[in-house]
Amino acid sequence: MSLILENIDRLVGGETYINDVSLELQPGSFNALLGRTLSGKTSLMRLMAGLDAPTRGRVWMNGEDVTGRSVRKRNVSMVYQQFINYPNLSVYDNIASPLRLARVKRREIDRRVREIAEMLHIAPFLDRLPLELSGGQQQRTAMGRALVKDADIILFDEPLVNLDYKLREEFRDELRAVFAERNCIAVYATTEPAEALALGGNSAVLHEGRLVQYGRTEEVYHRPRTILSAEMFSEPPINIIDGCVSGTEVTFDSGWHFPLDDDLRALPAGEYRFGVRASHISLTPQAGDDIEMRMSVDLAEISGSETFLHVHNERVHLTVHLAGVHEFCVDAPVTLYVPTHKVYVFDREGAVVHIPSHLGGI
């Protein structure tokens, strides 16, 4: 089972929802659609499902043109943000419903419902009504319904958004395991880069209805082709500092400068934009090539085991992602270190011209 989108446009009332997207999803692949709200994730999934038809372009499934084929004639499942279940049916009957529609034999239904319920940890609740369950269990029920039939494509539209972070962590680990054993195509929309990374597989970065980059998730993360891709696929977003390269050194507008190393020497002199990942900036020197930066703290956001430090000087604002808990007062001075061998370089148009050598270079 493969799915190919070919030069897809979708316009609604003169407004462009999807802009010339081409995408080829392999059988058995897990694919995250990563993008902010209104980037086109849901629109694209509706086109994949056959809930909407494209304005231009073609959709191919297994080599067959299915562009005009409705959702009912495609074998797809969908899981939404909201926990959508039949409120007056038991959990068992909710999960069994797609199989009953497909007139599967009763004994086979029973086997598959129990198998799925076991896998999703809701076997003890099969006799209950959905509203008697917690939010997490309700979403597990909805997922059970999507997984129980052997769909060719399963679409997840931000399924964990309404769950707390502990449940999200657990679900991600489980989903990965569930799909490792399946041969269907999974498509999973999310606004969170960390979620796409945690799920592995492939990632498609979307922005304003366009496909920014698609590939193996680590590849897209480590080797962004544009600033936009790097910004969309990082949380907090990668820090961008403008600067210029001369024959011997790099000078940032913000006053820092450092000598060109062997990796960067290939860059012609001129103006560039430099990308520094928030997690590459540290409170202690890491290597001989670090730039030292004296900044002032806007806020230390602490998330249990991590700290997001917002800092600024006269010219730039930066965000730093530190492991562990670090408490800072608002407006406190802080000295930070950026390892120059880990910076990305983009040209003025935003195309990547340098990738750190430990990630394979350009």
Place this chain on the structure above:
Amino acid sequence: MAEIALKSLAHSYLDAPGSPQDYAIREMDHVWHQGGAYALLGPSGCGKSTLLNIISGLLEPTRGDVLFDGERVNALPPEARNIAQVFQFPVIYDTMTVYDNLAFPLRNVKTPAARVHERVMEVAEVLELTPQLKRKAKNLTADEKQKVSMGRGLVRDDVSAILFDEPLTVIDPQLKWKLRRKLKEIHQRFEITMVYVTHDQLEASTFADKIAVMYEGQVVQFGTPRELFETPNHTFVGYFIGSPGMNFLEITLRDDRVRVGDSALEVEEGMRRAIEAAPSANVKLGIRPEFIEVHEAPVAGGIEASVEHIQDLGTYAIVDLRLGDTSLKARVEEDQSPPTGRAYLRFPAARLGLYVDEYRVEIDHDESP
């Protein structure tokens, strides 16, 4: 200005509560000191909203006392408690201007106009709402509306505490950190007691100097963000704080060795004694993923584990490990290559916690050489 104390407080929604499970709040004592920035953190159903409603006066507790500066207020309605509340959704008058919204609580108690003006201007300046003062509230963005909600609490001189109930839920993610900073500034400037109720560890740890973590109707730890991370007092705190949470290993003493499943683990003498002295068979060791040392080759004092999965999270990886029947997660930084197949783990003594019947037990560390 007030200290809020809860004395032998318990609450049940049932008419005749019997077992501890019948209580939404199990008997507890707690003090919120004057001027502190606090958070009440826990998952849904832990009792934090019940506790908030008892403090604000929306709910009268089944037992115990609510004391404001030593004075019992159990039966006082919310309006008699001089407490301001900021809810998930902004509570403002849409048809009034921002100025009139801010002035409303003062005019209500017949404050002289000059004083009203002075306070409104001061609060508007702190909240950066001065340019919006003449606008109708309905034309504001969600974050501006929520700032007006906060401002209505701050203008009153007589407010002894502000309670926040998930106040940033409706705020755009990109604007959240700015409001978080604003809240901290407000706290520093007004020195008012603030209690922030949330299920989100980031909201709690960013705002509060001290966090009360609630679980099954009880405060299981009251500590700084660093304490919750480094020395969780209860297994629930270890699990709930941090992503991923703390690892817990069930241990036994057999043939004079501390064991995880069949593997023997070398521990400090003090830890050993504490394990031997444990009054229960429910004994666990806790260690955070950040503090497990992961080696590719055998090391002295290392315990062998199998590598189940590696999650590449960009600039670090989470390695899923298996040690007998126990699953563990360890964090490996990008500069270190993650192991494959087998791994050898060390648990630094200073980072290893002992948990007996789910609560942390302090141990004497060996003299360091």
